[in-house]
Amino acid sequence: EVQLLESGGGLVQPGGSLRLSCGASGFTFSSYAMSWVRQAPGKGLEWVSTISNSGGTTYADSVKGRFTISRDNSKNTLYLQVNSLRAEDTALYYCAKARGIAVTRWSFDYWGQGTLVTVSS
Amino acid sequence: QSVLTQPPSVSGAPGQRVTISCTGSSSNIGAGYDVHWYQQLPGTAPKLLIYENNNRPSGVPDRFSGSKSGTSGSLAITGLQAEDEADYYCQSYDSSLSGFWVFGGGTKLTVL
Numbered sequence: 001e002v003q004l005l006e007s008g009g010g011l012v013q014p015g016g017s018l019r020l021s022c023g024a025s026g027f028t029f030s031s032y033a034m035s036w037v038r039q040a041p042g043k044g045l046e047w048v049s050t051i052s053n054s055g056g057t058t059y060a061d062s063v064k065g066r067f068t069i070s071r072d073n074s075k076n077t078l079y080l081q082v083n084s085l086r087a088e089d090t091a092l093y094y095c096a097k098a099r100g101i102a103v104t105r106w107s108f109d110y111w112g113q114g115t116l117v118t119v120s121s
Numbered sequence: 122q123s124v125l126t127q128p129p130s131v132s133g134a135p136g137q138r139v140t141i142s143c144t145g146s147s148s149n150i151g152a153g154y155d156v157h158w159y160q161q162l163p164g165t166a167p168k169l170l171i172y173e174n175n176n177r178p179s180g181v182p183d184r185f186s187g188s189k190s191g192t193s194g195s196l197a198i199t200g201l202q203a204e205d206e207a208d209y210y211c212q213s214y215d216s217s218l219s220g221f222w223v224f225g226g227g228t229k230l231t232v233l
Contacts, residue, residue, distance in 0.1 A: 026229065037224075044224060044225070044226045044227040045159075047224065050221070050222070060221075094166060097170075101173065104155075104214045107155070107172040108167075108212075109178065111166040112166065113165075113166050
């Protein structure tokens, strides 16, 4: 059974940093692209970042230069380093596994339960 | 303002059929990229419902179906049940400079 478990969220002041983690099990982690998707309170889903199985990274414009996605295949763990946090970054951050072969056809077939990041003074 | 446009809400009585539209543009759905659909029950993580326009993952009832035409995708739910009450999101790939994987704003389905 595929399982994704996020951690690392919390309350942080504007300008602060956090490191989010996502532990994966039940599939060959190193073979799949992984993504972070966030959801602000009461709002819709927003794609944040993706890392391919070979380590290539992409970011939404809203987080480019502030967030860094990475993975440790030996630990089956996905990370998101979030820096220079703003109030508008307040959201539930989900990690999600990508499905599909072609990048342009990727959907997200498994999701964790999310970790909440709250940016407030 | 989401790249993909969905109606904020739809409703239907038990047993009825409802559809949810997802309208994009020439840089996403209209460019030939697939439409995927997710169901988010209250207080839970999204669940993949339809992938690559019209395919159901294992375990998803055949009451759920998807289609795509031109710059739009559509999710149909037949034989509506109370447990279908949820938020539904479409997703596609966008080739413009602003982003890669994009979501619709979500549609709240109410079962009357």
